[in-house]
Amino acid sequence: MTLHAQLVVDRGSFRLDLDLTIAPGQVVALLGPNGAGKTTALRALAGLLPLTSGHIGLDDEVWDRPPASFVSPEHRPIGVVFQDYLLFNRLTALDNVAFGLRARGTPRAQARRRARDWLSTVGLDDHRDARPRALSGGQAQRVALARALATDPGLLLLDEPLAALDASTRVHIRAELGRHLGAYPGHTLLVTHDPLDAMVLADHLVIVEDGAVVQEGPPATVARRPRTDYVAQLVGLNLYRGVAEDTTVVLDAGSGGTLTIAEPATGPVHVAFPPAAVSLHPEHPGGSPRNSWAVTVAGIEQHAHTVRVRLDGTPPVLADVTPATVAELRLTPGMPLHATVKATEITTYPT
Amino acid sequence: MSRSLRAVALFAVAALSLVGCGSGDTGASTEPTTTSESAAPAITGDVNVFAAASLTESFTQLGKDFEKAHPGVKVVFNFAGSSALATQINQGAPADVFASAAPKNMTDVTTTGAITGKPVTFVTNTLEIAVPAGNPAKITGLADFAKPDLKIALCAEQVPCGAAAKKVFQAAGITAAPDTLEQDVKAVLTKVQLDEVDAALVYRTDVKAAGDKVEGIEFPESDKAVNEYPIAVCAKAPNADGARAFVDYVLSDKGRDVLTKAGFGAP
Amino acid sequence: MTTRARARRGRLPVVLALPALVGLAFLVVPLAGLLVRAPWSTLGEQLFSGEVGQALTLSLVCASLATLVCLALGVPLAWLLARGDLPGRGVLRALVTVPLVLPPVVGGVALLLVLGRRGIVGQYLDQWFGISLPFTTAGVVLAEAFVAMPFLVISVEGALRGADVRYEEAAATLGASRWLTFRRVTLPSIAPGVVAGTVLCWARALGEFGATITFAGNFPGRTTTMPLAVYLALETDPGAAIVLSIVLLLLSVTVLVSLRDRWIATPT
Numbered sequence: 021m022t023l024h025a026q027l028v029v030d031r032g033s034f035r036l037d038l039d040l041t042i043a044p045g046q047v048v049a050l051l052g053p054n055g056a057g058k059t060t061a062l063r064a065l066a067g068l069l070p071l072t073s074g075h076i077g078l079d080d081e082v083w084d085r086p087p088a089s090f091v092s093p094e095h096r097p098i099g100v101v102f103q104d105y106l107l108f109n110r111l112t113a114l115d116n117v118a119f120g121l122r123a124r125g126t127p128r129a130q131a132r133r134r135a136r137d138w139l140s141t142v143g144l145d146d147h148r149d150a151r152p153r154a155l156s157g158g159q160a161q162r163v164a165l166a167r168a169l170a171t172d173p174g175l176l177l178l179d180e181p182l183a184a185l186d187a188s189t190r191v192h193i194r195a196e197l198g199r200h201l202g203a204y205p206g207h208t209l210l211v212t213h214d215p216l217d218a219m220v221l222a223d224h225l226v227i228v229e230d231g232a233v234v235q236e237g238p239p240a241t242v243a244r245r246p247r248t249d250y251v252a253q254l255v256g257l258n259l260y261r262g263v264a265e266d267t268t269v270v271l272d273a274g275s276g277g278t279l280t281i282a283e284p285a286t287g288p289v290h291v292a293f294p295p296a297a298v299s300l301h302p303e304h305p306g307g308s309p310r311n312s313w314a315v316t317v318a319g320i321e322q323h324a325h326t327v328r329v330r331l332d333g334t335p336p337v338l339a340d341v342t343p344a345t346v347a348e349l350r351l352t353p354g355m356p357l358h359a360t361v362k363a364t365e366i367t368t369y370p371t
Numbered sequence: 372m373s374r375s376l377r378a379v380a381l382f383a384v385a386a387l388s389l390v391g392c393g394s395g396d397t398g399a400s401t402e403p404t405t406t407s408e409s410a411a412p413a414i415t416g417d418v419n420v421f422a423a424a425s426l427t428e429s430f431t432q433l434g435k436d437f438e439k440a441h442p443g444v445k446v447v448f449n450f451a452g453s454s455a456l457a458t459q460i461n462q463g464a465p466a467d468v469f470a471s472a473a474p475k476n477m478t479d480v481t482t483t484g485a486i487t488g489k490p491v492t493f494v495t496n497t498l499e500i501a502v503p504a505g506n507p508a509k510i511t512g513l514a515d516f517a518k519p520d521l522k523i524a525l526c527a528e529q530v531p532c533g534a535a536a537k538k539v540f541q542a543a544g545i546t547a548a549p550d551t552l553e554q555d556v557k558a559v560l561t562k563v564q565l566d567e568v569d570a571a572l573v574y575r576t577d578v579k580a581a582g583d584k585v586e587g588i589e590f591p592e593s594d595k596a597v598n599e600y601p602i603a604v605c606a607k608a609p610n611a612d613g614a615r616a617f618v619d620y621v622l623s624d625k626g627r628d629v630l631t632k633a634g635f636g637a638p
Numbered sequence: 639m640t641t642r643a644r645a646r647r648g649r650l651p652v653v654l655a656l657p658a659l660v661g662l663a664f665l666v667v668p669l670a671g672l673l674v675r676a677p678w679s680t681l682g683e684q685l686f687s688g689e690v691g692q693a694l695t696l697s698l699v700c701a702s703l704a705t706l707v708c709l710a711l712g713v714p715l716a717w718l719l720a721r722g723d724l725p726g727r728g729v730l731r732a733l734v735t736v737p738l739v740l741p742p743v744v745g746g747v748a749l750l751l752v753l754g755r756r757g758i759v760g761q762y763l764d765q766w767f768g769i770s771l772p773f774t775t776a777g778v779v780l781a782e783a784f785v786a787m788p789f790l791v792i793s794v795e796g797a798l799r800g801a802d803v804r805y806e807e808a809a810a811t812l813g814a815s816r817w818l819t820f821r822r823v824t825l826p827s828i829a830p831g832v833v834a835g836t837v838l839c840w841a842r843a844l845g846e847f848g849a850t851i852t853f854a855g856n857f858p859g860r861t862t863t864m865p866l867a868v869y870l871a872l873e874t875d876p877g878a879a880i881v882l883s884i885v886l887l888l889l890s891v892t893v894l895v896s897l898r899d900r901w902i903a904t905p906t
Contacts, residue, residue, distance in 0.1 A: 092810070527873070550857060
């Protein structure tokens with residue numbers, strides 16, 4: 021059961037033209053700057069916005085095929101988590117989660133039971149009878165997620181689900197969200213402008229600019245080979261998964277190698293550092309950097325005022341250097357170098 | 372009640388009573404002359420005439436004639452139920468002349484001193500049955516007023532035409548079954564004109580004034596309740612000269628002519 | 639003086655305070671006048687006479703029924719004006735507010751011309767169903783509903799326009815039908831506006847005179863509401879009129895005061 025969509029929406033001077041395919045269990049992230057058309061795409065999939073042309077369908081079920089067919093949102097098997105959550109203020113958390121079930125005809129007692137289970141799953145047992153106004157940002161987000169998933173939708177749509185949270189909560193909730201998405205068997209579309217969300221949560225990245233796709237593919241691939249300046253800026257992040265033990269992180273098989281981090285951590289983690297934090301040396305440097313390993317230049321791209329160097333190694337890494345450095349080191353593909361990163365420049369996220 | 376509030380309330384009432392007719396020094400004599408108007412001092416300005424609703428058409432005509440005879444004068448009418456007019460005058464409304472459809476209302480204003488001198492009865496009026504043009508409900512007489520399935524309109528008892536209607540029904544030994552008791556005779560007439568009721572009791576003059584839209588049916592008991600219409604000049608009339616001149620005109624032959632044509636009886 | 643009072647003092651500029659007080663006096667002094675001039679000695683016997691009870695009961699019943707009619711018809715109409723995609727919406731809205739500017743008596747005449755015995759619609763009601771609305775209690779309810787409905791429609795329409803459509807979208811994505819969304823999401827969010835409109839509507843219906851007396855006439859027990867009773871009492875017995883007025887006044891004030899501020903205020 022694949023979700024396939026050709027989203028063409030004309031809104032005044034703006035035109036969205038986007039092809040999308042989501043396999044069951046897959047998380048597709050729609051990433052792009054504000055005004056790119058991400059939310060438009062999401063609303064079209066939800067049925068809140070009719071297509072100008074194109075189609076949306078889940079296998080044989082046609083949801084939108086202008087001019088003839090249009091299925092309104094209440095008849096689509098969808099669940100949406102809105103940026104502002106939009107929890108119904110006059111209902112308790114439990115009633116909010118049960119709303120979709122009741123609306124679709126589930127008897128009251130059964131709906132409440134399922135809702136209770138879902139609130140347990142998201143860890144909000146104690147807040148069943150709380151009103152949305154009494155919940156913190158993180159709690160409200162979890163209720164919104166439970167509400168969307170309670171009806172077992174075929175398509176889960178997340179519109180900037182973490183944008184309204186403060187930085188520390190976001191880290192925490194992102195990890196949780198990742199777990200729930202992993203357990204969820206349906207199709208997921210995640211709309212975000214935060215590349216970290218996309219990199220951590222998505223299986224497939226679709227980058228949208230001005231209503232059109234500029235690049236798509238698995239996050240790692242897109243990050244390593246950005247096709248446009250924007251993509252490079254956006255996803256130019258060195259991101260690895262690994263297992264931490266005290267201040268050492270053993271990176272997973274995909275990238276390999278070890279990194280030393282500043283603050284101790286334990287268990288599975290994400291580690292990330294920007295390309296600008298990477299220094300390149302012709303030989304192994306002395307001095308303080310604990311993180312230093314041999315790399316080979318795989319590619320060099322000019323971007324605005326910096327040059328992005330792709331380096332193979334254990335782990336492979338992106339480095340942003342000035343044109344002066346390029347000249348100085350006489351960088352050419354295939355050249356062996358040493359890459360260093362300060363432990364303090366590495367951020368660690370629990371998975 | 373707080374002192375200041377009471378003071379304000381009293382002030383407001385006092386202010387109102389300063390305007391227009393109030394008790395106080397007696398005005399000039401209001402004995403009218405019955406001869407045609409003499410070479411009186413030239414009158415100007417507005418003459419405010421408060422007259423019963425049933426006098427609408429006839430007085431409007433008289434007003435026009437009066438204005439023609441006295442250029443520079445404007446006659447301003449306030450037509451309403453006589454009791455409403457009496458209340459207004461007692462509360463200090465600036466009336467020059469008061470013509471009521473029953474002596475009772477005139478008494479109401481005389482006892483408060485708003486009228487001094489003797490009011491004069493200038494016409495009489497009797498009741499008549501009014502039915503919509505064509506008499507769709509085939510009304511024949513007063514007895515029909517007791518039928519519950521017919522739509523009947525009467526004046527409320529508190530109004531002169533209602534009091535007269537009550538007398539008439541008593542004299543005929545009939546218990547009327549009205550559907551509505553209107554607050555003045557013109558409102559009753561309107562219901563007949565719109566064919567919303569099958570029959571009503573109004574004045575003969577009203578039937579005449581309504582022309583083709585309404586048919587009248589005389590009935591024998593009508594002379595049991597003859598309404599006498601008195602007219603008088605207000606004690607505190609803003610335009611006393613004009614008031615007197617108007618009353619004289621009403622009582623003159625020319626005035627009598629117009630009133631008789633409208634269907635009023637002689638006093 | 640409490641801290642709050644001290645903070646508030648001096649906030650209202652004199653240039654506003656003075657007209658405000660005059661405005662207050664303008665509205666309050668006539669009511670005080672009623673109380674000052676009331677025939678307190680005969681109040682008891684007048685109050686409990688059959689006529690007053692009759693008129694009062696009729697007034698309350700008719701005003702409440704009229705308000706129900708207004709709610710049943712007005713809320714959907716408000717929805718149509720606020721959300722409907724009709725072409726002539728501006729014109730429609732203007733038409734809906736016509737009873738507000740129309741002199742009530744004219745409204746009564748209009749009702750007669752349409753729903754009277756020979757009215758455009760009324761004649762068929764009379765001929766086919768034997769239903770005659772003038773001079774009946776139903777006629778009173780109709781006349782009151784006619785003049786009071788714009789208050790409700792305007793209030794509810796305003797509330798609907800201010801309502802956040804996104805919550806309705808959220809409900810739709812959860813599978814709620816349009817009707818369910820209206821019932822469980824929209825209505826609760828506009829409840830203060832509906833309550834305010836209902837109160838205004840009821841108060842207007844209670845005090846209605848011109849349209850009632852023109853369309854429904856006047857007959858004790860059937861169509862004599864309090865305002866009509868007051869007007870007629872004024873003809874013969876101003877004391878009785880004042881008593882009736884005070885009863886009506888006290889009733890209205892009680893109802894309005896008992897409506898707590900927060901039920902009418904918009905939620906922050």
